Amino acid sequence: MNPLIVARLRQVIVPLLVVGLIAGCRSGVALTATDDRVQVITTTGILRDLVSNVGGDRVAVTSLVPDNADPHSYEPSLRDVRDVVYADVAFSNYLLLEEQAVIKALDANLRDGVPNVSLAEGAVRYAAEIIPLVEDVSLDTIWLGMRVRGTGAAEGANRSSDVLLSATAAAGPGRVLAYLTESFGNPSFSVDSGDGFDAANGYRDDTATLPPDAHTHMSWAFTKPGVYRLTMRANLALTPEAAPVPLGEQVFTFAVGVDPHSVPGMAGAAVLNSGHADVTVDLDERRLYLFADPEGSGEANQRVYDPASTVIEVPNKALLEVPGDRRFRFLGRPGTQVYQLPQAVLGKHVHGEIDPHLWQNVRNAISYVELIRDTLVGVDPQGAADYRTNASTYVRELETLDTQVRDTIASIPPSRRHLVSTHDAFGYLGQAYGVQISGFVTPNPATEPSLADRRRLTETIRNLRIPAVFLEPNLAARSTTLTEVAREEGLRICAIYGDTFDRDVTTYAEMMRFNAESLHDCLTTDK
Incomplete structure (x- = not known):
């Protein structure tokens, strides 16, 4: 080697x-x-x-x-x-x-x-x-993020503009929180109804900030079962000095641990309980709605859902225990239970529709x-x-490098040409050189993965007879779940480079050559 x-x-x-x-x-x-x-x-x-x-x-x-x-x-x-x-x-x-x-x-x-x-x-x-950036998170519950659609060109928006998506009110039996887990498990809040909503400071404490044409992964937690109604308002900030442009307000309804078809005032409402969905700000139409793909089958099947006639289901299987990590005491005491729609991917992850x-x-x-x-x-x-x-x-x-990468990967038996990693950075590698992206993403890095999560990963590895998993060196510290499962299954843990160099790999050509050789050496031989 x-x-x-x-x-x-x-x-x-x-x-x-x-x-x-x-x-x-x-x-x-x-x-x-x-x-x-x-x-x-x-x-x-x-x-x-x-x-x-x-x-x-x-x-x-x-x-x-x-x-x-x-x-x-x-x-x-x-x-x-x-x-x-x-x-x-x-x-x-x-x-x-x-x-x-x-x-x-x-x-x-x-x-x-x-x-x-x-x-x-x-x-x-x-x-x-x-x-396209394809996300197959394979979750047992709906994945709910936040999204910005449209260009906002009529308002003068550009890539440095900010879209501010703020929670302004919440009604329900308990607290509702929306947060994401950044690098190394640090939580960053967008919504916490437990401390109220401060209009005097522009709802800054309950605001998610996104660039135009982006969407982000998000964890949603609810402390008690019942029906929740969350009011959200959107504004476009063109510059820090200019007054924000209002983009509308909507109420979003959640059925947490209760029958979503029996929500008062929502008879006949559509129920979103699977696939991908986003609380969405449309810059061009200046309104908020849900943009969802309930089947999880791709962008072509996403469509608009009116929040006034849609219920987001948070089922009883979303009931999880609060971890012992002090960083997550905001959810409650360790061991107490909360209902949670998981974040779906590791770390802070804001992106658009194109990989x-x-x-x-x-x-x-x-x-x-x-x-x-x-x-x-x-x-x-x-x-x-x-x-x-x-x-x-x-x-x-x-x-010459392109030919070398192609030839090196082509020498891997097709049945072994599977990439399992924690970062969705290798779609182009897979498409160009015939590698199947078979990776999983931990549903929520803030907590220990469930038995179902680990079983799903284990079954994937066993069914495909995958001999190795791949970690980016700069992200390895975040990937304990993958490394633990790999060790349990006797898999090799190999390096692959996605977005950055280090002291050993310092050029683009070295990076691509290393990736091809690492895939070849780790997938063609058993541990």
């Missing part, structure tokens, strides 16, 4: 890896006003590496998100903002890959006239292929390179010949 893979496998199985607990290393060079080179800021290290290969000696490039850090949740520092101010050109992936704070830091601090390129969207003009991880298909990375080339030529025409030569050389390397 490749010695590098051996080293990474040893690291990834160490519980609570230090690499996952500390901030990533600063990567790239600090941008300054005195450097004669073109100053380039990127959001991630992967984009930084692509720019370095095209720009060569004519550019100084750094990334906002350090290596080892998660772009989905990274919060930029003052030093990051300083680099943005000096930049002559900026590259983000976007499609809601990056934490919204990263995008805001970029958009708010670039000088006027500096090109600000969203590579994932722009690369489509260069033949990049995009695929943003385009680079996992090397052909898409080539499209990124071509867009980067043309952007740098526009910024620095005197370097056009260098940029074109560098890009041509690098594209040839990537074409």
Whole structure:
């Protein structure tokens, strides 16, 4: 086996890896006003590496998100903002890959006239292929998130705008809470009816903030059985200074541990009790509704449900015990029971409809390179010949890499070509190179998975005869459930890279080659 893979496998199985607990290393060079080179800021290290290969000696490039850090949740520092101010050109992936704070830091601090390129969207003009983000959470109850639809162009919305979805009132026999579990299990609240709703502060304590065209996973908890009615209001914040634009208000009804067909005043109402659903703000129609796919069969089957004639069921099988972890005392004393619709995926996870991880298909990375080339030529025409030569050389390397990845994965027997992981970052890898994404997602990282959750994972592994599971090194500390089940089943625990580099894998080519070899070595041989 490749010695590098051996080293990474040893690291990834160490519980609570230090690499996952500390901030990533600063990567790239600090941008300054005195450097004669073109100053380039990127959001991630992967984009930084692509720019370095095209720009060569004519550019100084750094990334906002350090290596080892998660772009989905990274919060930029003052030093990051300083680099943005000096930049002559900026590259983000976007499609809601990056934490919204990263995008805001970029958009708010670039000088006027500096090109600000969203590579994932722009690369489509260069033949990049995009695929929908498919989430198969396989839950026993409905998955209920929050969503923003529409562009809000008529109101002047852009990717730095905020949609504020606030709870303003609640009626029911107990408390209703909506929260998500961030990195390493830290809860972040959006709604808590237990302390009231403060109109004086704009309901900030009971507000979820989303960028346009996004949706987020959410846990919903109810402390007693009965019927709950939650009033929610939406506003569009174009800038921190401007008055928010009102987008409407609605009441959402929950039947918690009681018959959803017998809710007073809701005779004949539709009942949502399975699949995917979102409390949705429509920017263009300026209203709130439920957008749901009850069968869990994909975006094409999602449709609008009027909250006035719809009941969301929280069944008795959603009754769970409060864990002993002090961070979750807000739910009640350890061992007491609450009804909970689970979050569905690990960690904070705000995203759109298109899978943003385009680079996992090397052909898409080539499209990124071509867009980067043309952007740098526009910024620095005197370097056009260098940029074109560098890009041509690098594209040839990537074409060779694409063949290597394809051939390496093709040598895995089709019956073993299954990827089980905890992060939905490998759809493009699967589509481009024939890997079946068979991964599961823990329903709620805040609590111990139920016996049904573990049984489902175990049955999947046994039925497909999966010999190994794959963890991203920077996320390994969050993945105790997967590692525990893997050890119980005698599976290998292997490394795979999704969004970021580390000290061992420092370039895009190394990352893709490592992933292919890790898949091959771990799926073709038994432990």
